[in-house]
Amino acid sequence: xxxxxxxxxxxxxxxxxxxxxxxxxxxxxxxxxxxxxxxxxxxxxxxxxxxxxxxxxxxxxxxxxxxxxxxxxxxxxxxxxxxxxxxxxxxxxxxxxxxxxxxxxxxxxxxxxxxxxxxxxxxxxxxxxxxxxxxxxxxxxxxxxxxxxxxxxxxxxxxxxxxxxxxxxxxxxxxxxxxxxxxxxxxxxxxxxxxxxxxxxxxxxxxxxxxxxxxxxxxxxxxxxxxxxxxxxxxxxxxxxxxxxxxxxxxxx
Numbered sequence: 001x002x003x004x005x006x007x008x009x010x011x012x013x014x015x016x017x018x019x020x021x022x023x024x025x026x027x028x029x030x031x032x033x034x035x036x037x038x039x040x041x042x043x044x045x046x047x048x049x050x051x052x053x054x055x056x057x058x059x060x061x062x063x064x065x066x067x068x069x070x071x072x073x074x075x076x077x078x079x080x081x082x083x084x085x086x087x088x089x090x091x092x093x094x095x096x097x098x099x100x101x102x103x104x105x106x107x108x109x110x111x112x113x114x115x116x117x118x119x120x121x122x123x124x125x126x127x128x129x130x131x132x133x134x135x136x137x138x139x140x141x142x143x144x145x146x147x148x149x150x151x152x153x154x155x156x157x158x159x160x161x162x163x164x165x166x167x168x169x170x171x172x173x174x175x176x177x178x179x180x181x182x183x184x185x186x187x188x189x190x191x192x193x194x195x196x197x198x199x200x201x202x203x204x205x206x207x208x209x210x211x212x213x214x215x216x217x218x219x220x221x222x223x224x225x226x227x228x229x230x231x232x233x234x235x236x237x238x239x240x241x242x243x244x245x246x247x248x249x250x251x252x253x
Contacts, residue, residue, distance in 0.1 A: 001028045001029035002028040002228065002232040002234065003025055003028040003054075003228075003231065003232060004028070004029035004030075004054075005029070006029075006031070006084040006085065007033070007076060007082050007083055007085075008030050008032055008083075008085040008086065008087060009033045009035070009072055009085075009086045009120070009124065010022050010025065010032060010033075010034045010035070010086075010087045010089065011036075011063050011087070011089050011090045011116065011120065012035070012036060012063070012088070012090030012091060012139075013032075013034035013035060013036055014034075014041035014044075015036075015041060015188065016089075016188030016220050017089055017139060017183065017186060017220045017223045017224065018034075018036075018087075018089035018090075018139075019220065020219075020224040021087055021089065021224045021228070022034050022045065022049060023224070024224040024227075025087075025228065025231070026052040026053075026056065028232070029052070029054055031054035031056065031080050032049065032054060032057070033057045033072060033075060033079075034049070034056065034057070034058050035058070035072065035090070036058070037060065037061070039060045042058035042059075042060055045058060055080070059072060059075065063088075063090045063112065063120065064108070064111040064112045064116050064119075066119045068119075069120040072120065072123075072124075073120070073127060074123075077127055082127075082130070083124060083127040083128055083131065083134075084128065084133070084134050084135070085134055085231050086120060086121065086124050086128070086136045086137075087136075087137045087139070087227055087231065088116065088117045088137075088138050089139045090113075090116055091112065091139070091141075092113055092154075093151070093153075093154050094106060094151075094154055094157075095150050095154070095196065096152075097152070101153060109153035109154060109157055110156075110160075113154070113158065114160050114161060117138060117164065118164075121136065121168065124136075125176065128175075129175050129176065132175075133177075133233060134176045134177070135178070135179075135230065135231045135235075136168070136177070136178040137179055137180070137181060137230050137231055138162075138164070138165045138178070138179070138180040138181070139180070139181055139223075139227070140159075140161040140162050140180045140182045141158040141183060142182050142183065142184045142244055142249060143155040143158040143159075144161065144162045144182055144242075145159075145250060146249070149198065154194075161180060162182065165178050165179060165240075165242065166180075166242065169239045169240030170240065173240070177235070177238060177239035179235075179239060179242070181227060181242075181243050181245055182242055182243065182245065182246070183218060183246065184244070184245065184246025184249045185205075185209060185211075185212065185217050185218060185246070185249070186218040186220060186222070187217040187218065188220055191208065191217070205217075209247075211252070212246065212247030212249050212252070213247060213251060214248055215247075217247075218247055223245060226243060226245050
């Protein structure tokens with residue numbers, strides 16, 4: 001098992017890519033502290049995770065809150081005695097053109113997408129420095145490199161995450177490897193929420209799949225496989241990198 005005897009915090013884990021990542025990690029023997037905003041979804045997630053080898057804990061809360069992130073790390077250390085890795089998935093769209101976007105929506109988008117990563121890693125990195133082969137994977141987006149109508153806050157925040165991951169890799173190597181992944185259109189509730197920025201949301205989702213070179217939307221499990229690789233010893237010489245996983249959208253223009 002690739003992650004046996006390792007402990008990870010995974011945020012935004014109750015649906016979509018985060019849930020697929022949590023399940024893939026559990027199958028590889030990891031112990032997990034997973035988070036989300038919905039307690040009922042968290043209960044369902046735990047029921048799916050518990051049959052595997054590692055222990056699993058769910059904590060409901062807002063990753064945009066500094067104290068919640070401090071509590072996450074303290075709980076991981078108190079319960080598991082170690083922290084080997086972090087995967088950040090929580091995200092917010094913050095849709096609207098720049099001139100129409102309320103300042104509080106801009107602030108909430110950055111708080112959820114960017115500040116949350118700063119808050120968590122502020123407390124997690126000192127604990128991870130105590131562990132061999134620690135790793136961080138930040139879930140960003142191809143929106144860091146490609147613009148979408150009425151997504152200014154989202155695109156800007158995802159670009160910030162890519163830059164942050166690269167910079168942290170400089171500061172915390174060689175002990176901690178830090179990378180980002182940049183998914184394209186993945187079949188999750190998030191893409192359907194994002195599509196409301198287009199005149200015909202259903203058509204926009206269908207067209208997103210057709211726009212890939214592989215002519216389909218990604219599956220959450222596609223992203224989970226890459227995150228698992230980057231979090232394991234298979235990626236022991238990879239840090240400071242950003243991986244697009246988008247079915248070829250960026251390559252095809």
